[in-house]
Amino acid sequence: MLIVDRVSKKFNVNGKEKIAVDNVSVKIKKGETVCIVGPNGAGKTTTVKICSGFVSPDxxxxxxxxxxxxxxxxxxxxISVLFEGIRSIxxxxxxxxxxxxxxxxxxxxKNKKDIEKYIEMFELGDYKNQQCNSLSRGNQQKVAIACCLCLETDAVFMDEPTLGLDMEISHKIIKILKTYAQTNKKIFVITTHDSDFIEEIADKVLIIEKGKIMFEGSCEEFKAVQNTNTFKEAYLKYRGVL
Amino acid sequence: MKRVITVFLNELKYSFIILNRYRINWMFGLSNLFLSVLFLNLGIKSFGNYVTENVLDLKLTQMIIGLFVFIVIAEGLNNIISKITQAKQSGVLEQIIVNPLGSKYIFVIKFFADFVIVFISIAIIIPLTMIITSKIISFNIYKLIILLIPLLFCTLGVGLILGGATLVFKKLQSATHLMQFLILTLMVIPSYPITPYSFLPITVESMAINKVFSSQISLSFGLLAFLYAHSFAYFILGLLVYSKFEDYAKTKGILGHY
Incomplete structure (x- = not known):
């Protein structure tokens, strides 16, 4: 189990103290996929970076x-991490x-056979011997995720893995991650703005605002609380946009 | 230890793959260096018209050894600083920072793996230089290794200090082109017999190689003890300072920002 225990972090931005993460506590069981959602600058990435030892908590x-x-x-x-997507390869x-x-x-x-398993999983067979600088953005992202998964760690942290991808690639990545998470009983902690991604994959959703967890529960629970049919509607309603 | 060897062999393998993929760039780099040596040789030869043959002989020997030492230091420092900066500019730094071995040890391993490539460049340039200058220096390989170890560890220590600083001070990379002047200064500062300057980094290590191989001094136990103590002190200082910079960057949350 991954336990985040009363984690806080402040940053000094232009001489002003800004709370990035405010007393965040959460427990994530093995095999659980948690999506962290929130507006830009809410502290999602900082939370994930603290959990992966990239930023020290106060x-x-x-x-x-x-x-x-x-x-x-x-x-x-x-643990393994993927923060910068295609830039991390x-x-x-x-x-x-x-x-x-x-x-x-x-x-x-790793032997070739182990790696080929991930090449196959991400449908990269046709490009496996092609330099990544000549691949499409979607395939580069697949490579970045495959590199992260092939480390086969117990917990995986990802920052917006489907950012900037077209619907088709995004859908494929969601399917792969879902199957992988269910089969291998790994912990996935993913920050995202992609509502389809959340609906498909999240066992638990954390909504973060100004560094605080405002909601913790399943996608269905959140939709029920907001009385909507989709996560997107529920989130927009919660934010007062809808 | 097994893990360190795996990381080292992995780095070495991929250094060769990248070198092979960008071999034209590497060859141009070598050609630049070779042309510099050629002009330097011409300069010394014309200067040689005004000095005795013994002085000219010594100057040529010192130039060749100096070139060897300069390549080791400059490439070593450049490798470690540019590796950190490149990793930072791409997202690979994250993979290094969250490496269970610890990022500083990963950079140490990378340094030694890269040195194998540097040594290949040296193995091409130095014999060519000897042919151009008609000055053949017989390098005693054991003596060379004994003197090279402190030079490498001292260079690594300085590299870790500067590399660590680039984690926090992002604009430092743009000042690294001045580094070669600093290296040259440190290489020529009189540091043997031991003077206060000898405690500066790189000084005594480069001076020892130059003076021993140009037969100006013999290798004594006292000198060796000083060299090893001096270089390992800088290496340990490098590890400590790098850790402090990394901790500071993690606290400030600026590790991945570029």
Whole structure:
């Protein structure tokens, strides 16, 4: 289980103190996919970055199966991240090489068969030996996600994995992630603005505003509270836009 | 240890893949260096008209050794700083920061993997330089390794300090072109026999290689002890300073911003 325990973080922006994460606590079970939703600047990415040891919290702690974030080496063994999407792969390398390289960077020696499994999963077979700089944005994103998943860690943190992708690619990625999460019983923590993504994949939704969790529950519960049929409507209604 | 070896071999493999993929860039880099040596040699030869043959011989020897030391330091520093900056400009830095081995150790491993490539460049440039200058220097390989280790660790220490600083001060990268002048200054500062300048980074390590291989001094136990203590002190300082910069960037949340 991933436990986020009373985590807070402030930043100094142009001389003014800004609360990015305010006393956030949440428990995420193995096999659960959690989507973090909220307006821009709400603290979604900072929360995920704290959970992945990329930003230090001012207070509070994060645990994975009682391993504290402070026990950095052991904690980081359990997680993988994808913050920058296509920017986190090496464009001079092919999809196959990227997966092998990023696994090797963590000291994991992957054989070709292991990597081919992810190539197949993401339908990258036709491009596996093509340098990533010549791939489409959608395929580059698939490579980035495949690199993250092929590390086979217990928890995966992703920041807007379908950002800027067309509907078709986005839909494919959602399907792949859903199948992967259900089959492998991994924890997924994903920030997103994509309502289809949330409806398809989220076991739990966290709505964050000004660093605080305003809602924690399933997508269905949120829709019921807002008395709407879709998550998009529910969220817009909640935000007072609809 | 097994994991460190896997990371090292992985880095080495991909350094070669990238080198092969961009071999034209690498060859142009080597050609630039080669032309600089050619002109430097012409300069020394014309200067040689006014000095005795012994002085000219010494100057040529020092130029070749100096070139070797300069390539090791400049490429070493450049590799570590540019690796950090490139990783930061792309999103790969995140993968390095969240690496269970720790980012500073990943950069140390990358440094040594890159040095293998640097050594290949040196193995091409130095013999060519010897042919142009008609000055053949016999390098005692054991002596070279013994003297190269402190130079590498000291360079790595300085690289980690500067690389760590680029995590916090983003514009530092644009000042790195001035670095070669700093290296040259540190290389020529009189640092042997031991003076206060000897405590500056790189000074005594580069001076020792130059003076030992141009037969101006012999390698004593005292000198070696000082070299190793000096270089490892800078290496440890580099690791500590890098960690401080990384912690500061994590606290301020500026690690991934570029």
């Amino acid at each position: 207070s509070g702690n994060v645990y994975y199966d009682s391993i504290s974030l402070l026990n950095r080496k052991k904690y980081l063994e359990k 090496n464009w001079a390398l092919t999809p196959l090489e990227n997966m092998e390289y990023l696994s090797g960077l963590r000291g994991i020696k």
